[in-house]
Amino acid sequence: MSTVPSLAVRLGSLELPYPTLMGSGCYGTGEEFAPLADLTRIGAIVLKSVTRLPRLGNPMPRIVHTPAGMLNAIGLQNPGIDWYLERELHKYAERPCKLIGSVAGFSVDDYARVCERLAARAEIAAVELNVSCPNVASEGETFGCDPGLTAEVVRAARSTTDKTLIVKLSPNVTDIAAVARAAEAAGADALAVINTVRGMAIDVDAWRPRLGNVAGGLSGPAIRPIAVLAVYEAAQAVRIPIVGQGGIETLTDALEFFLAGASAISIGTANFTDPRVPGRIVTELQAYLARRGLADLGALVGKANQGFTTPHQYEGDEG
Amino acid sequence: MSTVPSLAVRLGSLELPYPTLMGSGCYGTGEEFAPLADLTRIGAIVLKSVTRLPRLGNPMPRIVHTPAGMLNAIGLQNPGIDWYLERELHKYAERPCKLIGSVAGFSVDDYARVCERLAARAEIAAVELNVSCPNVASEGETFGCDPGLTAEVVRAARSTTDKTLIVKLSPNVTDIAAVARAAEAAGADALAVINTVRGMAIDVDAWRPRLGNVAGGLSGPAIRPIAVLAVYEAAQAVRIPIVGQGGIETLTDALEFFLAGASAISIGTANFTDPRVPGRIVTELQAYLARRGLADLGALVGKANQGFTTPHQYEGDEG
Amino acid sequence: MATIDTRVHATTVSERRELGPGVVLLTLDAAELANATRPGQYVMAIPPSGETAATALAVYETQGKLASLLFFTTGKRTRELAALHSGDRLDLIGPLGNGFDCSGDARDVAIVAGGVGIASVLLCAQRLVRLGSRVRLFYGARTAELLIESQRFADAGCELVETTDDGTRGAPGFVTDALERAPRPQAIYACGPTPMLRRVAQIANASGVRAQLSLEETFGCGIGGCWGCVVPLVRASVQAPSFPPAQAVNGDFVYARICREGPVFWAHELRW
Amino acid sequence: MATIDTRVHATTVSERRELGPGVVLLTLDAAELANATRPGQYVMAIPPSGETAATALAVYETQGKLASLLFFTTGKRTRELAALHSGDRLDLIGPLGNGFDCSGDARDVAIVAGGVGIASVLLCAQRLVRLGSRVRLFYGARTAELLIESQRFADAGCELVETTDDGTRGAPGFVTDALERAPRPQAIYACGPTPMLRRVAQIANASGVRAQLSLEETFGCGIGGCWGCVVPLVRASVQAPSFPPAQAVNGDFVYARICREGPVFWAHELRW
Ligand SMILES: Cc1cc2nc3c(=O)[nH]c(=O)nc-3n(C[C@H](O)[C@H](O)[C@H](O)COP(=O)(O)OP(=O)(O)OC[C@H]3O[C@@H](n4cnc5c(N)ncnc54)[C@H](O)[C@@H]3O)c2cc1C
Ligand SMILES: Cc1cc2nc3c(=O)[nH]c(=O)nc-3n(C[C@H](O)[C@H](O)[C@H](O)COP(=O)(O)OP(=O)(O)OC[C@H]3O[C@@H](n4cnc5c(N)ncnc54)[C@H](O)[C@@H]3O)c2cc1C
Ligand SMILES: Cc1cc2nc3c(=O)[nH]c(=O)nc-3n(C[C@H](O)[C@H](O)[C@H](O)COP(=O)(O)O)c2cc1C
């Protein structure tokens, strides 16, 4: 009898039965998807990002479909950490899978305070830092687009908890490896790569932006090549595990991320196409490992790293 | 009798009958497309980028199709400026449209020298600086990802010619407005926004990168939202005209770019889908202006700029 | 709870008909869905190609084990659905949303439908007629050939008031003009483009008639998971999601999810 | 010049047949294309949806005003083409590429086809038979049901040597093994997956037989405009594009465009 290959994965001290996280902001509280997907066959749900103060969120429209993807500008609608801890979180505890809290903020202090309170709760297995918010103090520069600011946020959050800390990186940078290294050095246990790519769409009938917030974040298969490269570059820069994401819809997509260097994956937008995607990927991944005679996922992670020989050219030439 | 709306556009001193440029590297020398498209109904062809020394280009494969787009890593295959000027350029002179030369380089000096020699030729109506190459001197950092390096290149090239100088910006940055301002201040007559977005794809059967060069540039409709936002942000940062590009396939796409702030557009990858696209866009654009009672393109440029009122939220929130 | 029967249904296309230019009626073999759906509910149609984003479509009609969808091909996703043929498989999530409240005691009811909004109101019309109400359908479209299925509503026992923007059939002008001219109903049910619904709300609020509006917005998930499809509601309304009190955030409204708290909202509780 | 008749052709599907699992034969009403095409040339099929990237397909056969395409549905684009039905419109760019040189005086010729490579060699086989050569077709596929159209080649006057990887028909193993075992031909024409072509080149070069290989690579434009589809050639070869001499750049090869300088190259001039 052949043994079933293990899909278990460790992110810091967090142990997950499956390497599939449901992306923050894409899977609600799990309740909405519970009738449509088997939550015992996913790794964890990353909850919608929560902030220190309540946020009403952005005006409509918040979503635009684009070729092979979508733009969203939800604007972090959430009731704020007080209300969230008092009136909401206990309800999520009945989910049959681990829950990862997500923290967003507009100052280093925001992140630290919200992280501390969230991580203190038993319902929360780990915390993800969504560093893609603009930093109000430094003229709106996004934390995650600067290695120094990222490090500050991570250090502050790190000091508040021993639970696994995942830092979610922005792709809107020139050198994601630098941000990845900064996050690792500041104490991150894992990286989530990538958050959405900034974009915009215009209503050519009305002559105005399609999103209430003008700009939004692009997700879905359109950004997959961008995400795969980001994971590939980040994986070579750090030793901590990476949660790959950006347009994963199928086993093939998932394999691209594992081979690029991700230890786990996150599925967001694909749940809007078909909530059966995460279950299907787990089943097919198990079969794939078995067929290839691989005992676990570790055998895949980062194995695209062979490359070709490129004797006669300058490095990194994409013209 | 109603007058036909004008599609003419000016980029610095360059006057074009149509606002449609054929993207560098996507339209060969024009000869290849001549049997398939009416070259008298395009604005100009941007020729493939040329470098100081000959370059064999990247190993195969150089192209991968991805959702709503493609990755390319051609590696700037070209015979170098000497051979190019002596043996090739005179052949292109018979094209019935303007030709814009494109310069790539690995040092400031590269750009200046090649720009000077290219611009001196009568066949060349204007020069585009492709600043997306890695700077060999400063550890491979890409010129176009740094406002300071971009300014250096533009200043050096500017001093060599009075012909229109278009600077083609890279989207692989956090703040494209800063690079746009730097290019303008250094003497650019126009900006091309955007070049391809860095990306990668992995062959999950062979466990290796699909491109010979590992990473490549993503183009096509997948990147359109990224490009529209880049144009929108650059247009607000500078007063010089912008050539918008990235995934334009239809009139609607073209209008998005004009409304975002582009004075002209460039069509690249769409020519690989259907070489009739540029002609179709020109015809439909003319009809659109007539239908809307607009005398020229100027009435469209930057007119998406109304936005919505967003009273209750932090700025630029895409979470 | 509204979505208790929500499931993924594997259905089969039993008939495909074109009702007008770019207007398609798909009848599906979907017993469980047909059985569970109430008036005003919708489904998310999973694209057969697996390519980006399910599409929100009202359940137009149910009959025995059949459920039908009626849609206009406006973009990539509806074009893909329009390409399905009899015998093809189509997976759906549903039924979703709260649906119309047809339990009231209004004896004289107006249903207002604009364009594709007609797809959301047939079940509602049938139910109200069955409950003994007089049902007037105010139905507007751009042009005559897009005024589809009127006969279907007449057969169901509705009185018809038709309008077209271009005057090619019925009264020329907007359907809301016709509504305004008509004797005041005791209750209004409406579905159509947002400008139409805003006008219906004004008319209803001004005349003190309670109106239920089925709203539309671009959906992400369609099941409440992404907060992409919101509409501002008066804080105190029953449908408003729980949220910290007003002093904590500026604004006297809260965003509710159209897909989850709606798609049907009371006109007087909207803050748009 | 090879591409002088290249145009965009608006064609109509006159027949669609499935020849095997995922193998489709589309016959098109395309008089000018049929008339202009020479053996080994291909077309770029413009996607009817207008969505990203035309697809390179060999012209399988021409007959009067009909031209046919034979393809395997491997991805999004061929799936779209496979969904076409009789009467649908399909726009094509072509004919493209140099095609096979069938003008030689070899009396005993081997054609080697692997998998979908079969689509590129029928016109060539017909021409060579007509010119009086003995034509042996070495045809390999993964499994029996993918060995399609053999009869078509037999009818055209070819001698058949079939192989399957899994031994379900013909000789078990690779088609190149069969080629190696067989009496040496005077000329070889080949089309198939790159590993097969490399082996054919080795066999041909080792035995001094001139071989023409029709290469495949992911295309961008398909007409010479993007340099996306290259293969390294010996600098001195006729097909090598003009490029500065060797001392200027390292390497004794030059990249030629498969779509423009090829797709057919002489085995002994390749540097792969
Ligand atoms: C609760 C609810 C019920 C509904 N019921 C029905 C119903 O019964 N019948 C019905 O017909 N409709 C119904 N709708 C509306 C329907 O869901 C939308 O019209 C749906 O968006 C259609 O999808 P589509 O992709 O075909 O077109 P859309 O997404 O609406 O596309 C329309 C336009 O959006 C832009 N666009 C879309 N995709 C792209 C892209 N990839 N790239 C660039 N631009 C793009 C284009 O400009 C295009 O013309 C309902 C909506 C809701 C919320
Ligand atoms: C000169 C020439 C002649 C040819 N003649 C023929 C012929 O006669 N018959 C024939 O069958 N073929 C022929 N081919 C091959 C044919 O052009 C390719 O197989 C073509 O790429 C098929 O396109 P596709 O989109 O269906 O699949 P592909 O582009 O090959 O897709 C295959 C794989 O690529 C990946 N991929 C493709 N698109 C995407 C995407 N959007 N996202 C992620 N991954 C993706 C997937 O892994 C997929 O499985 C020829 C090629 C050349 C160069
Ligand atoms: C509607 C929507 C809302 C999102 N909200 C959040 C959020 O609150 N916090 C966060 O860290 N990421 C958020 N994301 C990003 C996703 O978690 C994910 O990282 C991204 O969409 C890329 O993956 P995908 O292509 O699989 O969706 C959101 C994405 C979408 C589409």
Ligand SMILES: Cc1cc2nc3c(=O)[nH]c(=O)nc-3n(C[C@H](O)[C@H](O)[C@H](O)COP(=O)(O)O)c2cc1C
């Ligand atoms: C195959 C290919 C080759 C390219 N080569 C160049 C180049 O040499 N120089 C350059 O500035 N841009 C080059 N580009 C970028 C295009 O000119 C264009 O800016 C980009 O592809 C975005 O536009 P599109 O989506 O319309 O293609 C290339 C793009 C492609 C697809």
Ligand code: FES
């Ligand atoms: S569409 Fe996701 S919450 Fe409504």
Ligand code: FES
């Ligand atoms: S595919 Fe563009 S040059 Fe060959």
